[in-house]
Amino acid sequence: AMNIDIKGDKEQVARYCEANVEKVWRNARLAKESKVWLELTTLVIRGVNDDEECLRGIARRIKNELGEDTPWHLTRYYPAYKFAKDAYVPATSAKALEKARQIGREEGLNYVYVGNLPGHPFENTYCPNCQELLIKRYGFSVSRYNIRDRKCPKCGNEIPIIGH
Numbered sequence: 184a185m186n187i188d189i190k191g192d193k194e195q196v197a198r199y200c201e202a203n204v205e206k207v208w209r210n211a212r213l214a215k216e217s218k219v220w221l222e223l224t225t226l227v228i229r230g231v232n233d234d235e236e237c238l239r240g241i242a243r244r245i246k247n248e249l250g251e252d253t254p255w256h257l258t259r260y261y262p263a264y265k266f267a268k269d270a271y272v273p274a275t276s277a278k279a280l281e282k283a284r285q286i287g288r289e290e291g292l293n294y295v296y297v298g299n300l301p302g303h304p305f306e307n308t309y310c311p312n313c314q315e316l317l318i319k320r321y322g323f324s325v326s327r328y329n330i331r332d333r334k335c336p337k338c339g340n341e342i343p344i345i346g347h
Contacts, residue, residue, distance in 0.1 A: 184220040191232035215249050220345050222254040227275045242290035252343045257283045259299035312340035
């Protein structure tokens, strides 16, 4: 299994990380082609990568290049020492993460999660067909696992998942 961080689009990555975003996407495609279980994470930061255009662009690339069933985790930023040189950047709001998740779902991704918000309903896994709660989480703990033979118990939809 592999989790790759997608920091933003080309502009944000160049500005904050000085990394080649195309190499990151290439590595994600190679992992997927090699049948490695792949999940992606984006740390959503206000004023950096939380605008709709950036998030839609990431969601579209995930769907088009990696598939609609590739999990995308949208995680909450907390202020950190020396992140912003000139200004304080507040923690990402739950509302901003919910909007980001909505964008991912609108773009056709089946498994979009919010993270760093323990107890939030969107840290859970739902059937993309009937919305049945399949995996209930609190942070990193699983309190309910309701998948049988990789299928939703309510509608029978196949759930591509590893583990448990």
